[in-house]
Amino acid sequence: MTTTAKIVDFMGLRKIAAICSLVVLIVSVGSLAFNSLQFGLDFTGGALVEVEYSQAQPLNEIRATLDKAGYEDVVVQTFGSPTSILVRLAQDHTSTLGDEVLGALREGADQPVELRRSEFVGAQVGDELREQGGLGMLLALGIVMLYVAFRFQIKFSVGAVVALAHDVLIVLGIFSLLKLDFDLTVLAAVLAVIGYSLNDTIVVCDRIRENFRKVRKGSSEEIINLSLTQTLGRTLVTSLTTLLVLLALFFFGGELIHGFATALMIGVLVGTYSSIYVASNVLLMMNVTREDLMPPVKEEVEVEGEERP
Incomplete structure (x- = not known):
């Protein structure tokens, strides 16, 4: 693979990133299991x-x-x-x-x-609504998986859903670990994190697919590094501008929006990391290749007795 631009070797650190993600996920899930979330008045009354x-x-x-x-x-x-x-x-x-x-x-x-x-x-969110919300989130992840599989390929859908689950669990785990209040505004922020992370992951996946089809030489790891390098500027600009707005909300938005801004700031940072290291790492673990993304070749069927143009 030949290119004049310098390519950042993101995937060279994929094993370290995978270990870090695994450790943080274990801590988050453990905190959720033993400490649970500190539900606010919206949930408890x-x-x-x-x-x-x-x-x-x-x-x-x-x-x-x-x-x-x-x-x-x-x-x-x-x-x-x-x-x-x-x-x-x-x-x-x-x-x-x-x-x-x-x-x-x-x-x-x-x-x-x-x-x-x-x-x-009284509590604005009862036990029944809480269960329905959890089922709705699982359904949403399933629909996202189908959409990404239809638009890209099944391996990309697995990577996208793993990245989304990674981001949500870490945000919830940090709130549980720090014993921060979890109310409806924080729940809204968690849903916004899913949308933000999915959008970032889709952009990266789109560039990876494009380069797999365009670049004729190079391993899967090299092509993913090239794609991440090309989208890095866009990812950083989007994340930094979003964080500037969230910092303003955090310091000047008042107490009611404090939890919302906190959850979104954590989500933006984790979502930016996951779009680079989680989704792409899953693709390499599943051995994505150029053949997985090449458009199917249409076979020409010659009908007997008809002349081909």
Whole structure:
């Protein structure tokens, strides 16, 4: 294989990458098995307290006051106006909870605070919906596998699905390991990670197929290295611009979107890695060859008694 551009030997590190991925996956699955996920109020339900300040109060100061009072897993947000504050707590609602929260807020505030309401909040995601969501995700992976197999080849579909499962398990494992809250916004981020990773993998697979058909000399490893080198610039630019947006959301988007930005940042980094080392590594393990990707030759059938043009 001859080319004037310098080709990065990505696949030269494929065994090290495979070992690293395997170790991280084992840790992630182990954490999910023993620690599970720290489900937020969307999954578990809890209590909601609404208070009214006479003047706007910084949310971080309210949150710090409640943390100091011993309330854990608290979500603080404005409701309609800067002076109306909603406090969501991951604990059972009691008849005295509103007064207790109000007392803690009054101690940490230099202005009047009034209690508007205190009530129980049910889980937005029940056990049945959770099971249906899991089945839906498995169905989606199956459809992705069929699509990639139809567009490329069955070996590419296996590589794409392995890369997607790799990314999702690592994102969930990190949330489990660090005991970060898993709510509906994080679930939405996990689904977005699947879309991002699949798009990146499809671009790489498309270039690999193109080079297998175009480049006449070179081993499978060399052709994959060439394809990854050619798509590296696009992959890095896409990842970096996406990360810049996510960093802005992480630091300035507020508490409600914090988990979403965190999950997507992890997913973008892992997805970029998997499109280079996981999907391509699986292709080499399955011994992909030029013959697998060559278009089928149409056989001409000569009908007896007819003259060929």
